[in-house]
Amino acid sequence: xxxxxxxxxxxxxxxxxxxxxxxxxxxxxxxxxxxxxxxxxxxxxxxxxxxxxxxxxxxxxxxxxxxxxxxxxxxxxxxxxxxxxxxxxxxxxxxxxxxxxxxxxxxxxxxxxxxxxxxxxxxxxxxxxxxxxxxxxxxxxxxxxxxxxxxxxxxxxxxxxxxxxxxxxxxxxxxxxxxxxxx
Numbered sequence: 732x733x734x735x736x737x738x739x740x741x742x743x744x745x746x747x748x749x750x751x752x753x754x755x756x757x758x759x760x761x762x763x764x765x766x767x768x769x770x771x772x773x774x775x776x777x778x779x780x781x782x783x784x785x786x787x788x789x790x791x792x793x794x795x796x797x798x799x800x801x802x803x804x805x806x807x808x809x810x811x812x813x814x815x816x817x818x819x820x821x822x823x824x825x826x827x828x829x830x831x832x833x834x835x836x837x838x839x840x841x842x843x844x845x846x847x848x849x850x851x852x853x854x855x856x857x858x859x860x861x862x863x864x865x866x867x868x869x870x871x872x873x874x875x876x877x878x879x880x881x882x883x884x885x886x887x888x889x890x891x892x893x894x895x896x897x898x899x900x901x902x903x904x905x906x907x908x909x910x911x912x913x914x
Contacts, residue, residue, distance in 0.1 A: 735821045736843055737828045737911060740836040741851035742881030743805075744863035746897045747830045748781070750851060753904045754828065758913045762820045762827045767793065770808035773868055783813070800842065803834035805880070806873060810835070826911065833884045840890070849910065850891040854898050856881070 741747050755763045767783040769790050778784050785793070790809045793799050802811030812829055820827045829839065839846050853859035859881055863874055888894060893910050897903040907913075 735824065735826055736817070736839070736846040737826060738836045738839050738846050738848045739828055739830050739851055739907075740833055740848065740884070740891075741897075742853070742859060742884045743832075743877045744859050744866060744881070745851050745853050746862065746900065746903070747851055749900055750895075750897060750903045750907070751828055751830045753900050754907055757904060758908065760825065761913065762816075762825050764812055764817050764827055764829050766810055766812055766829075766831065767799070768808055768810045770806075800829075801831065801835040801838035803832055803838070805832055805834070806876060812839075826913070833887055837890070847893070847911075848891045849907065850885075850888055850894045851903065852885060852888075852894055852896050854896055 739747055739751055751763050755761050765779060765781070765783055767785050767790060769785055769787050772778070772782070772784055776782060787809070790811065793811065793813075794802055798814050799811035800814045800817055802809060810832070812831060812835065817827050817829070829835070831839070836848055840848060853862070856878070860878060863869060863877055869877060895903050895906045895910070
């Protein structure tokens with residue numbers, strides 16, 4: 732595969748962050764774009780590592796300046812992908828992975844049709860619900876919203892170039908390495 736821009740999307744709780752971090756650990760030549768968000772950090776998250784945490788005004792300024800490749804709202808917060816680091820890495824022939832939601836994946840495919848879209852799916856909806864509950868970061872009403880959104884995201888499978896089922900992290904990463912022909 733010759734695509735230099737890879738979009739890994741999937742429902743909240745499917746393990747996107749865990750999978751991409753393990754992919755980058757195994758294949759350090761891959762650049763993981765760090766998203767910007769208006770939500771507050773979770774206890775295990777740090778600025779510039781997991782997300783770039785911005786105020787709503789700072790986020791809006793980035794949108795107005797055209798500094799984001801894509802942006803979307805989810806669960807009351809804004810998320811987006813900074814343009815400059817992605818374009819610089821692609822220009823230097825480096826594989827770039829974006830860990831984003833379906834809204835963002837659609838925006839990327841529209842503006843950058845050469846992007847390779849991978850849907851990360853859970854083994855089952857029951858397992859997805861278990862993972863979200865185990866994560867313990869959502870209130871019950873947020874959990875229900877995330878599961879409802881997940882169903883819609885999974886129904887969009889045909890929009891993706893490939894599907895990886897996250898049964899376990901190592902298997903999912905192995906499938907990605909094979910799909911992306913990473914050495």
